[in-house]
Amino acid sequence: MTAALLAGLLAGYGIAIPVGAVGTYLVSLAARTSLRTGVSAALGVATADGLYALAAVLGGSALASALRPALGPLRWGCVLVLTALAAWGAARAVRQYRGRRLTARTASPPPGALRAYAALLGITLLNPTTVIYFAALVLGSQGGSGAGAAEQAVFVTAAFAASASWQVLLAGGGALLGRALTGHRGRLVTALVASGVMTALALRMALTPG
Template identity: 65%
Template sequence: MEADALPNVIAALVAGLLAGYGIAMPVGAVATYLVALTARTTLKVGVFAALGVATADGLYALIAAVSGSALIPVLQPITQPLRWCSALILIALAVRGAAKAFKKPADIEQTPVSPSRAYLTLLGITMMNPTTVIYFAALVLGGGTTTGHLEQAVFVTAAFLASASWQLILAAGGALLGRALTGRRGQLITTLTSSTLISALALHLLLA
């Protein structure tokens, strides 16, 4: 690596880390669902779900870094439909979670959530969020730190790792919550609270 390229790479690294944490850390419907999913399943399922969220963030970071300003005008006409689809999916998940909360434990154990299913579910939910790609596109346009292929690769990798590290923390928190609320009543309260919060966030998307 040439000495004059090092500052640009460092800038891209910092920008990617800030972008990844910036989009991952605010508590929203995806974070709430991730914690609740891990609490009622296993840490392994939560880890795969967390990686699903981080994969979506990484893909959007890649698209934003490569496409830049071309993304925003393309997304503008479909932002509202995407928001509606995302909200409807979240409401469906909330209703499904609430319904499962009232099932007998034996019924719940018969339909476990596989790690691959958790990964794909969280990947899909996160990819449906138009705010994510607009967020990354705006950062790339404003920062000007991803002009070269190396800088783009560093930016995308840093954004993915930052998002993944935060999502894994949320999954770990969900696993600890699940251990603390192992009783039937505790699981019921946790699931219903999660479903209520997810529904409220989904309604906020519909009304935005």
């Protein structure tokens, strides 16, 4: 049981700690909205990680074999999603910045907690890094083969908890950043930097062979 707990924690932190496009978007979202929205989005990321961990322990090597043909389409799907998010985020930030400067109109309402959760869940499920990571986990038979139902449940729960704790930490950092950057210009810069990072990561993903 202890081994399953440690394996799950290592798996969850292993996929969560490297801050890529999803983590960048999470921080940016929390900075522009609120801690509640950021935490909801963080739980969406962690839910996707937990679902892949569950699929890993239940699917075995058959899951990894089934995932291989889909990795290419998933990668391109993620490229398109990231590019669209980057463009939408930059355009929205510029539009709101100009609107505040030129008119007295109120800004559009920020995304709610449920919408943020669903959006980050979907983005993470399309993230090929997550797919490849848990496919490799399956191929290595860590937490999948030879383990009983209790050990599998502990593994999945630990992976979810580890991912959730890290993503919530990122959301908290984004919320603090949002409080620090209270001016319109600061929020514009935050959104544009996040969009730039997501665009660069999408381009690198598109140019990576395989």
